[in-house]
């Protein structure tokens with residue numbers, strides 16, 4: 046599952062404007078609050094409003110209309126691939142595929158599945174020739190397998206993304222104007238370990254510094270500002286609740302808890318909902334931006350957005366999983382990333398097929414129990430505080446010259462990061478990696494790097510991002526149930 050492409054409000058930079066004036070950072074800081082008072086269509090670009098409008102209508106469309114919409118977007122994308130993307134020109138020729146002949150979504154199955162290794166090996170060939178460098182944005186992803194993968198997207202795709210995220214959150218009452226608490230992945234380095242972020246309309250709290258004193262302060266700020274929602278990872282929400290409970294503090298009154306980016310384990314939902322007295326709203330997404338699926342007002346099934354991308358659920362032998370409760374790998378096809386289109390991309394995440402219809406009335410396909418390879422592996426800091434590896438955000442270019450990485454821990458507050466180096470790896474990379482990690486967890490963890498020639502697989506042949514030898518102080522849900 047992805048880390049955060051999921052929900053950060055992507056924002057336009059004020060750089061071009063502030064470069065014209067004498068003290069850019071000062072002016073920029075003064076202007077920022079004003080800028081974000083402008084209508085969202087201005088702050089987040091033209092695609093924000095058009096996507097909001099589309100989704101407002103399309104959620105009421107019947108199945109036929111949704112399929113027709115998706116098919117026409119898909120046909121357009123595949124024609125673009127045939128015309129402008131060298132990799133697909135070659136693949137289409139090899140398998141005799143003609144985008145013009147696409148009549149049904151299932152016709153996609155004539156094309157081979159695309160895995161991360163193939164993407165990595167063909168990265169240049171996967172770039173569209175008619176999209177200039179200036180119009181695309183690079184980011185890395187795929188840390189789930191311990192091997193970062195670099196991909197490109199269109200530069201101004203953030204407004205569209207934000208529209209999808211806000212549309213799904215609106216199902217549990219969260220609106221653009223609402224302010225929320227963010228407790229995920231941001232260390233917030235000031236004395237208080239929280240700050241207000243105007244571009245997100247959110248109070249950001251560090252989940253790396255959840256000491257009793259800080260948690261009491263976080264709760265005070267959340268209550269005082271009447272924040273509408275808590276936006277976090279399941280593990281961080283549970284940890285926060287555990288602290289509040291230890292302090293005998295009443296939880297802040299959120300209308301909803303918005304949590305994603307980690308697997309949701311049995312017991313977590315029940316615990317969070319009963320402790321906060323609020324709906325836990327969960328969704329599935331990933332950094333490659335191919336599939337987005339979210340719960341609705343009335344059920345915990347994940348409703349796949351057909352407007353976002355094409356999702357397939359595929360058995361190990363490559364055929365389509367069909368019956369309810371059947372488990373398959375999520376395979377995604379972009380409808381929007383013209384810069385570097387991924388067609389039938391294996392996400393490495395799994396889901397069970399849901400029932401045919403949800404009582405909310407949307408004609409979206411349903412899945413349940415998504416399982417990321419990103420298992421909820423925890424690290425333990427000096428004060429016995431738990432740190433989710435998701436929060437370390439290893440999807441950054443800091444790790445670019447690491448072939449593979451693995452976190453190893455056998456002592457509280459001490460962490461070994463094993464790095465299998467690429468040939469161009471230098472001491473400078475080590476410095477950058479240490480800086481990035483210390484920025485986040487340096488005050489609670491001593492970090493050492495090691496450079497094995499190989500990082501061995503688990504006995505079951507799987508790569509493990511985290512090897513944890515410590516007994517993790519798992520939160521017992523029975524013990525905590527109210």
Ligand SMILES: [Zn+2]
Pocket residue numbers: 340341342343344348403404405406407
């Ligand atoms: Zn529904």
